[in-house]
Amino acid sequence: MDVFNGWENFYVIVGSSAGALIGLQFVVITLIATKPIVNDAQAAGAAFATPTIVHFGVVLLLSAIGNAPWNGLTSVAVLWGLVGFCGVVYVVIAARRVRVQSAYQPVFEDWLFHILLPFAAYAVLAISAYATHFYGRPPLFLVGAAALLLLFIGIHNAWDAVTYHVFVRSREEE
Template identity: 50%
Template structure:
């Protein structure tokens, strides 16, 4: 009787359950936070929201999609690679949209750190995903580490950018009033 060869994805199941769950929870949390902040903030353009808040949800959803894709019981890895490659291509295209929205909005002047975390790091992560998708069938073990790193990087980018945006709103938009001495 011939024994079935175990998929290299089996060892990654817990990893993708953890980061997929985190991404889903953080996506939901973003909806709650944006809803709460919407009533407190000054009127801002949709370009500002599209440049600095929406990408976080997209990155979290990408991590969720990667997790779901690599948790599926694939018989051959090229199927998963196809989905991951399309996901990476979509991510690179979305980074171009982020650049356009960031340049068009006029509510905030981005600094180098903003360009790094909103454009450069996500673009590297999505490009890594494209290359990994192409190589998944032929070099599964090392490529799965690259895909995992890409997913974690997108998760951290979303967390960093969400925190950065919320602290900016809390500190710059609503400064603490100084009380005079009596």
């Protein structure tokens, strides 16, 4: 399709970055898993760690969708819309998990990077799917922006989790 001309390198770079970061996240989680589980750590993991993997996975999925040899933009837009809608629903579930877990008291930065920005990225993805029916190529920039935002959110959240476990939790255990 002509509409995807020039996007191949973008999706290869973003998708491979997401794939590598998923692997790195599993390594970090494996290293952290050797520490004893305290308080409500399992609920905190579901609230903070799992969404990070989901966001990286969505970026990888968007890259695969963007590189697949489609015959038309309608199928791609439907998939983007489904991913965006499911992402919005998932962020609502994640917000509830953040609110009910008691292992960690979230601050504004946590709400921003774990709830507000992911919600915005998935909403933009869903909106771009709708916009492709009217505008064709320009919504591809919205999809690219949503993918990059989810990638940067995942990087921030993974780094935040690692630094929390290294500098805060390990010191509390001493």
